[in-house]
Amino acid sequence: MLRVVILGVAAGGGVPQWNCGCPVCRTARTERPELQSTQASIAISADGEHWFLVNASPDLRQQLIATPQLHPKAGKLRHSPISGVILTNGEIDAVAGLLSMREGWPFTIYAHATVLSTLKENSIFNVLTEKNVRRQPIELDRAFEPALPDGSRSGIEVVAFAVPGKSAWYLEGKPHTGGRNGAGGTLGLRIGDKTTGKYFYFLAACAGVTEDLKARLAGAPLIFFDGTVWRDDELITAGLGNKTGQNMGHIAMSGDSGAIASLAGLDIGRKIFLHINNSNPALLHDSGERKIAERAGWQIPADGMEITL
Numbered sequence: 076m077l078r079v080v081i082l083g084v085a086a087g088g089g090v091p092q093w094n095c096g097c098p099v100c101r102t103a104r105t106e107r108p109e110l111q112s113t114q115a116s117i118a119i120s121a122d123g124e125h126w127f128l129v130n131a132s133p134d135l136r137q138q139l140i141a142t143p144q145l146h147p148k149a150g151k152l153r154h155s156p157i158s159g160v161i162l163t164n165g166e167i168d169a170v171a172g173l174l175s176m177r178e179g180w181p182f183t184i185y186a187h188a189t190v191l192s193t194l195k196e197n198s199i200f201n202v203l204t205e206k207n208v209r210r211q212p213i214e215l216d217r218a219f220e221p222a223l224p225d226g227s228r229s230g231i232e233v234v235a236f237a238v239p240g241k242s243a244w245y246l247e248g249k250p251h252t253g254g255r256n257g258a259g260g261t262l263g264l265r266i267g268d269k270t271t272g273k274y275f276y277f278l279a280a281c282a283g284v285t286e287d288l289k290a291r292l293a294g295a296p297l298i299f300f301d302g303t304v305w306r307d308d309e310l311i312t313a314g315l316g317n318k319t320g321q322n323m324g325h326i327a328m329s330g331d332s333g334a335i336a337s338l339a340g341l342d343i344g345r346k347i348f349l350h351i352n353n354s355n356p357a358l359l360h361d362s363g364e365r366k367i368a369e370r371a372g373w374q375i376p377a378d379g380m381e382i383t384l
């Protein structure tokens with residue numbers, strides 16, 4: 076049985092974002108605290124005892140406190156159910172949480188060589204000593220089974236594949252030792268239970284839906300998909316920033332080439348948006364955009380939601 080806990084729903088900055096007075100952030104601070112959400116990450120387990128994080132958000136400490144499944148086992152002086160962290164990119168909202176896992180518990184980081192070299196070049200991540208924290212490169216399109224701390228099998232099969240995207244914004248335009256600019260910077264994951272064969276897809280960042288990607292996702296029981304912005308230009312029109320969704324490597328939910336239209340009719344069992352920016356009006360329960368997304372069969376989740384496959 077594959078268990079998935081949504082640790083955080085929001086894109087970078089979270090909801091509310093510390094320096095933002097947009098309608099969603101204001102509402103989340105005042106009359107609708109249930110809109111508050113932490114930065115995107117999920118936890119997965121095949122045995123209910125050992126868990127793997129998919130991305131480690133800057134909110135990880137708060138997420139772990141809020142998630143009983145990830146608390147130390149009763150009666151143990153030092154323990155964590157977390158056996159590893161699988162990184163899908165090198166963005167701050169995917170890797171900063173690693174710095175909150177520096178207190179000597181052994182685990183493994185699984186990431187593309189590009190992202191591993193970024194971590195290596197940023198010496199602050201050396202607090203995760205090689206002795207305790209193994210780094211294992213992810214090869215594209217090759218299944219791997221993340222291991223438990225004693226080296227035994229986790230029962231989870233992961234296949235990573237490249238999706239349209241870009242490198243982390245703090246690396247934009249910089250030459251990179253891990254590969255050409257952007258290579259391996261955005262991964263999608265197919266995560267499956269080796270015993271039951273059940274699986275789902277995780278794409279928290281995706282700049283566009285190609286025919287290849289459609290073919291891959293068709294018929295999937297469950298997908299988590301990039302829900303950063305509703306409209307490509309919403310940050311600009313709201314006066315919140317000067318970048319489009321595409322500039323940031325994210326597809327919009329709406330529009331002819333948006334996620335909702337592109338992924339319609341593919342016989343996907345359950346469609347959940349993740350990595351939703353606080354500028355996105357679909358976060359508001361009573362918005363027209365929310366209704367459009369829900370009518371198209373998409374779910375806007377809340378932090379802490381658990382799904383079993």
Ligand SMILES: [Zn+2]
Pocket residue numbers: 091092095096097098099100101353354
């Ligand atoms: Zn905001």
